[in-house]
Amino acid sequence: MLSHCFSQGDWEKREMSDSIGRLLIFVNPNSGYMKGVKTFKEKVEPELRKKRIDFELIITDGADHAKNIVETRDDLAEFNAILILSGDGLVFEVLNGFFNRPDHWELLHVLPIGIVPSGSGNGLLSSVFASRKFPLKNPAFMNKAIDLVTSATCLAQPVNLIHAQTRDANYAAFLSVGWGLMADIDVESERWRKSLGSNRFVVGALIRCCNLRTYRGRLSYREHTLSDDSAHSPFAVFGRTAAEKLRDCTCNKPGTSRRNRSEPATNRRNEDIWLTAHSIEGIPPIDEKIPDEGWTVIEDEFVGVYAMAASHIANDGPMQPRAMLDDERIYLSFIRKRDLPSRASLIKMLIALEKGNHLKMDFLKWVDVSSFRLESLTPGKGRIVLDGETIGADSIQVTVSNYRTAIISDL
Numbered sequence: 001m002l003s004h005c006f007s008q009g010d011w012e013k014r015e016m017s018d019s020i021g022r023l024l025i026f027v028n029p030n031s032g033y034m035k036g037v038k039t040f041k042e043k044v045e046p047e048l049r050k051k052r053i054d055f056e057l058i059i060t061d062g063a064d065h066a067k068n069i070v071e072t073r074d075d076l077a078e079f080n081a082i083l084i085l086s087g088d089g090l091v092f093e094v095l096n097g098f099f100n101r102p103d104h105w106e107l108l109h110v111l112p113i114g115i116v117p118s119g120s121g122n123g124l125l126s127s128v129f130a131s132r133k134f135p136l137k138n139p140a141f142m143n144k145a146i147d148l149v150t151s152a153t154c155l156a157q158p159v160n161l162i163h164a165q166t167r168d169a170n171y172a173a174f175l176s177v178g179w180g181l182m183a184d185i186d187v188e189s190e191r192w193r194k195s196l197g198s199n200r201f202v203v204g205a206l207i208r209c210c211n212l213r214t215y216r217g218r219l220s221y222r223e224h225t226l227s228d229d230s231a232h233s234p235f236a237v238f239g240r241t242a243a244e245k246l247r248d249c250t251c252n253k254p255g256t257s258r259r260n261r262s263e264p265a266t267n268r269r270n271e272d273i274w275l276t277a278h279s280i281e282g283i284p285p286i287d288e289k290i291p292d293e294g295w296t297v298i299e300d301e302f303v304g305v306y307a308m309a310a311s312h313i314a315n316d317g318p319m320q321p322r323a324m325l326d327d328e329r330i331y332l333s334f335i336r337k338r339d340l341p342s343r344a345s346l347i348k349m350l351i352a353l354e355k356g357n358h359l360k361m362d363f364l365k366w367v368d369v370s371s372f373r374l375e376s377l378t379p380g381k382g383r384i385v386l387d388g389e390t391i392g393a394d395s396i397q398v399t400v401s402n403y404r405t406a407i408i409s410d411l
């Protein structure tokens with residue numbers, strides 16, 4: 001066995017002549033309880049060595065470090081998977097790094113992402129685990145995640161991505177879009193991240209309900225009417241690198257669905273890439289008027305709007321249990337001020353989230369959509385949070401796409 005270290009920054013490279021595969025690993029040292037590096041050294045690295053899984057470790061030094069690496073590395077396809085020790089924020093960053101690569105169309109599908117939940121919000125992995133009936137409470141949650149990503153026989157599950165468009169930018173997302181109540185809770189409880197971990201959401205929720213704000217906005221949506229595409233099968237992570245999988249692939253180009261089998265978007269600009277990502281009729285880009293036909297428009301005073309692409313926003317109860325990993329719909333929910341009986345009912349709703357009983361509350365409306373547009377009518381008031389990250393925009397349009405990533409999810 002050969003091993004060597006590079007002294008440049010936090011980069012470490014190992015080589016094993018008899019390895020079963022190779023991971024590119026990002027560890028965010030500051031996420032969650034700030035135990036990512038310790039978890040890696042004490043729990044993940046020994047397993048990788050035992051299982052003869054080669055790896056390159058990158059300890060991220062701040063926002064966009066991982067994204068820049070994913071955007072620019074020309075040897076990305078030589079890995080079997082990308083492993084992330086952080087929360088949903090770093091997964092979001094890495095995924096959006098893919099979209100700035102000319103080969104993103106091919107690579108996204110064959111280079112899966114493994115997650116060891118070390119952030120304060122791990123909604124994507126929670127959704128994956130819930131779909132497999134794996135444990136969601138620590139330490140079993142963390143231990144199972146480590147077992148999966150360090151197993152020679154692990155499988156990756158295709159997961160649908162949604163396209164979020166603001167007036168200035170395009171994003172790939174996998175989890176949620178929030179505005180108003182839930183977005184405020186997420187961002188305002190950030191200050192307790194290190195002391196409370198995921199319990200910060202509970203404290204933030206109580207404070208925000210006592211000091212309730214409402215927001216004037218316009219919510220337009222197009223209901224989901226198409227039948228869902230058939231489920232996509234999991235595939236083996238080790239054995240072949242992403243490059244080898246691509247060479248052997250005789251299937252449809254990754255990211256295509258029966259609705260859009262257009263050519264890969266190689267060498268296109270980021271905004272052009274998304275033009276072919278959703279080919280459902282009647283969905284205009286954000287700077288064009290909402291069509292008169294096929295859309296519902298609500299202009300009102302909102303307590304909040306929250307949309308889910310997956311079932312869980314954290315490793316407690318499901319926000320939307322019907323959401324599947326690879327269905328092609330967005331589960332849009334909203335609370336209008338006029339529908340809310342009292343602040344106490346809001347607190348009851350947030351408590352009910354743990355067991356999924358919030359779904360029975362009439363003032364919380366749900367609708368399955370293919371696309372929605374949210375416009376704040378008091379610009380500067382009310383932040384929009386995408387996959388847990390604040391984006392500086394007053395309006396957003398979110399649409400199902402035929403892009404998929406793959407998440408390590410099974411043995």
Ligand SMILES: Nc1ncnc2c1ncn2[C@@H]1O[C@H](COP(=O)(O)OP(=O)(O)OP(=O)(O)O)[C@@H](O)[C@H]1O
Nearest residue numbers: 030031032060061062063086087089090119120121
């Ligand atoms: N070394 C670092 N220091 C600070 N931030 C970092 C570092 N490395 C990455 N980041 C940024 O931290 C952000 C949040 O990370 P992530 O969501 O994965 O963890 P988290 O603990 O759940 O955080 P949050 O609660 O803020 O979502 C990511 O968007 C990433 O850009």
